[in-house]
Amino acid sequence: MTRSTTDEAAAPQLPSPKERRRLREAKSLSEEQVAAAVGVTRATVRSWExxxxxxxxxxxxxxxxxxxxxxxxLATTTPAAAMTAPDPVPTAPVPTAPETVPESAAEPTPVASAEPAPEAAPEAKAMVVAEADTGTDTGEEAAGERRLSPAGAFDELYARTAPNLVRQAYLLTGRRALARESVERAFQLAWHRWPEVAVDRDPAGWVRAAAYEYAMSPWHRLRRAHRHPDAPPTEPGKRALFDALLDLPPAYRRTLLLYDGVGLDLPETAAETEASTPAAAGRLMTARAAVAERLPELASAATPAEQSALLHDRLGGLARAEHVPVPQPARAVRTGSEDKARLWTRTAVAGVALLIAVTGLTLHTAPTHYEPPISPAERVGGVPPRGGPQKLTAQDLKLQKTLREQLAHGPERLIPQLR
Known part of the structure; x- marks a missing residue:
């Protein structure tokens, strides 16, 4: 047994990522405090959670x-930075739906997502296409995993999640064409970074996050085709829900869709929206209150669990009722991603070659020294007559000659004499 294998066997077992975040928040520790105690960055702690x-x-x-x-x-093993009592993290009221909802309603089938939860994702485990160290123990599971080629694993993930992701993106943006474009772009990015996505604990969640980020980009407002949302549904109930969703801020709309639509729990929703759990809870409660103003049956729900289940059904009905465009086949998405990468590579190579050629031509034709330009001749008028001494006469020349021939003697030197 090698040293690395021995160290891994002796290393303590960590809880699931969702449990890690719950334990940290239960101790009122922020990500910055954990990062300072362990000696890493905040981004690393978030990646662990x-x-x-x-x-x-x-x-x-x-x-x-x-x-x-x-x-x-905590008091025996943490460094000095962690031994000090941390300031309590301000908390917000957390909705009681995840704790009080029955088992049949607490884990509803996702409205517009066929991907499983991160804890139970046999398809995601089957995406591993090569032996890779992911930091988890997969010795017994590896024997039963179904090995697929990279293209086969990508096609399976695409066929399983793409149609439902388009419906989710439609509920998020209200634009059918943008929903399809977002999902296709997300899968193109996933294929471009497939070695990273294939070993991810939740490949479907990775693609979903990429699709949501692209769909919610504010730059789409500058495009004429996506400047205004599509026509709302004709049925009054679905139209009211559609308008209520689009009136929500994008972050609140995404939180509501992930929690009540897709079926994620609160820590997972907070992690995907890059927010704290109290912040995600506050957004969820605000979004539910805004939607309840448009839907009387949602406002009349007796408990938060009934409200969550009713909203889940209404979102599912709205997603299934609308005819969203079917995404392209998986092969077309893969080839499109490869063609785009090939095009950008060729464009970069051509740009560098053109720059080198222009630089060489400039060095070859440029002069080696500076020659100031000669101004063209032009007629100048209004110049005053030339001044100075006049032309010498014959008498002046004679006097000049005499003065030059004769030596000029000054007065004799005066010598003082004594008397």
């Missing part, structure tokens, strides 16, 4: 003891 990476070595031991539920573990 989303499951994209996992700590190793000494950082794994410190991180495991820092978020351990036992209070004495």
């Amino acid at each position: 989303t499951g994209r990476t996992s700590p190793r070595g000494r950082k794994r031991v410190l991180y495991a003891k820092l978020i351990a539920p036992e209070p004495e573990a």
Whole structure:
């Protein structure tokens, strides 16, 4: 057994990424405080809590003891930066739907998403196309995994998630063409970065986040085709829900769609929207209140669980009722991504070659020294007559000659004499 294998076996076991975040927030620790205690950046801590990476070595031991539920573990193993009592993180009221909803309603089938939750994603595990170290123990699971080629794994992920992602993007933007374009661009980016996406703990979530980010870009307002949303549904109930969604701010609309539409829990929704759990809870409650003003049956719900289940059904009905465009086949998306990458590569090479050619031509034809330009001749008028001494006469010349021939003697030197 190698040393790295021994170290990995002796390393403490970490809880799931969602549990890591819950434990940190239960201790009122911020991401900055955990990063300072372990000796990493805030982005690294966020990556650990989303499951994209996992700590190793000494950082794994410190991180495991820092978020351990036992209070004495924090005082015995953390550095001095973590031993000081952290300031409490301000909290917001968290909706009670995830805790009070029954099992049948707490985990509804996602409205517009066929991807499984990150904890139960056998299809996502089957996406692994080569032996890779992902920071998790997959020895027993690797024996039963279904090995696919990169193209086959991508096509399976695309066929499983693309149609529902288009419906989600339509609810997010209200534009059918933009919804299809967002999903296709997200999958093109996923194929371009497939070695990273293939080993991700939730490939469908990775693509969903990329599609949402592209769909919510404010630059689409400058495009004439996407400047205004499409015509709303004709049915009054669906029209009211459609208008209520579009009237919400983009961040609130995304939070509502992920929690009540897709079916993510609150920590996962907060992680995907890059917000804290209290902030995500506040957005969700505000969005529900705004939608309830348009939908009387939603406002009359007795409990938050009933309100969440009713909103889930209404979002699902709106997504299924609208005829959104079908995305292109997976092969077309893959070839489009490859063609685009090839085009950009050729364009970059051609630009560099053109720059080198222009520079060489300039160096070859440029003069080696500066020659000031000669001004063209032109007639000048109004010049005064030439001044100065006049022409010498014959008498003046004779006197000049005499003075030059004779030596000029000055007065004799005066010598003082004594008397």
